[in-house]
Amino acid sequence: MTRSTSSPGAAATAARAALPFLPLGLLAALGAVLAYLWKAPCRYGGAWNDGTQQFLNFCYTDIYPLWWNEKLDQGVTPYFGHPVEYPVGIGSLMWVIQHLVSGTADPGVRFYDLTVFVMAASLVAGVVIMVALAGLQGRPWDAAWYALAPALILTAYINWDLLCGALSLGAFLAWSRRAHFTAGVLLGLAVATKFYPVVFFGPLFLLALRSRKLQAFLWAVAGTVITWVAVNLPFMLLAFDGWKRFYVFSSERGADWGSLWFFFQRRGWPFLGDAERLDMLGIASFGVLCLAIAVLALAAPTRPRLMQLCFLVLAAFMVTNKVWSPQYVLWLVPFAVLARPKWKPLVLWQVAECWYFFAIWLYLVTQQPGNEALGWGDGAYFSAVWARAITIVILAVFVVRDILRPGHDVIRQNGVDDPIGGVFDGAEDHFVLRLRPSTAVREPAPGSS
Template sequence: MSAPSSPETDRQDLPAESDGFVRGLSQAIGGPLGDHAVRPGARPGRFWNAQRIILALTCLMLAFSWVQKSPCQDGDWQKNIQYTRFCYTDVLALYYAEGLNEGKVPYKDHPVEYPVVTGYFMGALGLPVHALGQKYPEINQGKWFYNANALVLSVLAVATVAMILALRRRRPWDAAIFALSPILLVTATVNWDFLAIALAIFGLYAWARRWPVLAGILLGLGGAAKLWPLFILGPLVVLALRSKRLPPALLTAASAVVTVVAVNLPIALMYRDSWLRFFHLNDERAIDWGTFWYIGRYLDTKWNTGAVGDQGPFQWLSDHIPVLNNLTYGLTILACAAIGVLCLLAPRRPRLAQVAFLVVAVFLIFSKVWSQQYVLWLLPLIVLARPRWGAIIAWTVAEIGYFTAFYAELLGAGTKPVIPEGTFVLASSLRLITVAVLCGLVIREIWRPELDPVRRTYADDPDGGVFDGAPDAGWVSSLRQRLWLEPRPSEPVSLPEHAPPPPPSTPAPVG
């Protein structure tokens, strides 16, 4: 095995040298580069360096994604074409469902089921398209709206890759995991998730550059588009406690809170009922397809456990949504508390991306809703947290398997089933299991930091900002010693002031 790159050099990491899975695949083309080979980007004036190659691959994958969704662009969804061609997109469906095709202003004229930044975004593109359609009735407004959204979301996806490259200057090929992912191909424009994803990754970059206020503003905007970017604030505060860098983290958290309030307040004051629609919908939603709770309910029905009266526990929960809500919140909080304990007791302070991935992943694992496009939330975070191709490819296969089964389930809803229900539950279980395995692998590398591939290239945490290179607070070592997680320092034995010297030891016999 090749020696890892020294953290003290600027030499780029090459996956064929550092990643066992890629090294094995490289044998098909002659193995890793030799010591005397010209490495990518090493030749002066070379245009196609690693960064430009990855950005080009991202654009190519997004172009393929546009082609994959093209059968649905005209909105003529006859004979369930949106399911048989796997091209369904909320972007087009909600142009009509949210009244944008009639010129309705989000929240003012129609309650929107999304947080306000997403609603603003929908209106910013939808209302001009409607006005254009009024002027030129011959155009297909839905198609224009989808293509405008696809263009902007694709730009945000490319910007996300650019930020990953900026965070991993010595490991540019990590971003290829994102650029080449089939997940990007099939879900990039299913919904407006790239709006929140880009803002969250921009926020991580601002934190890495030690701009705490800007980081908070970006994370706040992301949280006002989709809730999950705000979850990154928790890891920031916990890692700040461990590294004695609490003021910048609190400044970021305060900036995020002020931003969320600032963008929500006008809508909350002027159109309170419309603003509350998002919260009411989340409270009232039943168990969604493919979630942990859906799998449990299927097993209840299959095995007829009868644990609560004549119902199984999951079936009972599906009939008592307020209890289910509290249980999902409680399990998520307990899991996040366990992650916090891990952060404080690990032999070395975890990297920010590792903890952020764990927090978002456990939220999805215990959530009652896990829409098909939510997988995009995890993709950039796992690239930053654990850039190992093998496990990510296994997870991707499970996600694509679920994607296929999900569309078969949609196609069979209300008609003759396309696949057995057990097949869909199996696909859902494999997705859940592979996400849990990724969490386990990240936890393993937190507890054994010598296995962390990023720390083989960087001395500490390239995303850490003020955490990078910071020593632990003194109480961390004391706490670990009390819990016997590290050896106590040996204390010298002091003799009384006039104590006689110890007797000489008897020499051992020879022979």
């Protein structure tokens, strides 16, 4: 008779590890439903067809008007019959749903409903993946932030961001399990859906350089490149003009709602408010912040955790971007929580994001002639813009402090190093910048042998 290798203790441990998945998945489903109900005045009350009421009811979405703006109502195929301002992941999803709702009553609303269903499923999947990631850090219930964050409920269905979020989180779960090529495949799909995940290669490279794990990084890069090319190449070859629209539009657009550059231009600031220098200023400021993050990653006494650097580079990208839409908060929520799960700064940031959510719609009301008395002017709106930026900077400062003083990091307790970091977890340092001479013996990273 073969004796089982399992034990009651191991079974109990496995049961405890699996316990958070169901309730947190249900919380994510609740968040998805609440987000749908938030749009009810537009979805059921017809406010989408009124340029003022959709703002006064705070239920605007990009999804509904794009049924017409992208000529989906005419049966036109995205990219082939009409250039689309989104990457091919979103355009392909548009095409699939276009065929599902064509011929139905009120297809624009049906297009919204089915798109929302996919986004709701993406939220649930993203939360479940985050449970697994946060569980590696010994804090699975932190995923509740992603399920029910107030700003998430307000912005969930403005655009297609939740799909990219699930793919990005899935990539880091694969990385944590040392499935590097799979991580790259998922990041390739994420970049083909929304371009921002490309910034995550910076943290992966820096930590791979410091720990001499470049082979793992190169496998991830290979997976990303192969996947991105495989997804994009048919459109590039057969519908190049339609495919390039996203990249041309991104490079040509000016400072838009929510960005600090929009404030500088609106206020007429010298140099910073110069529209001709916008691209240079945006790239240069992001580059400077990335350089600072690189120095931090390579010179910190203890190697930073992967999620800390991912949060910092994504926050830098958002703050320096020439567009900062309300739903961009969805990008940052899981990484902010995984980087530093302390509730007070997170609550402060969520308050600022909610404030901005209401401010942008009331501000847009005042941009319509005759509605100046119905909304908010420049002063109230730009105070919300700066509140959002400042609270993210506060979060970043705390993360930097945790990197420089790991004793403050709630994850790095009891000898824990970087449980989401995969090959970086417990790895030795091989490349460290020495910014000043030191004769002291550096303590090993938590969890290293």
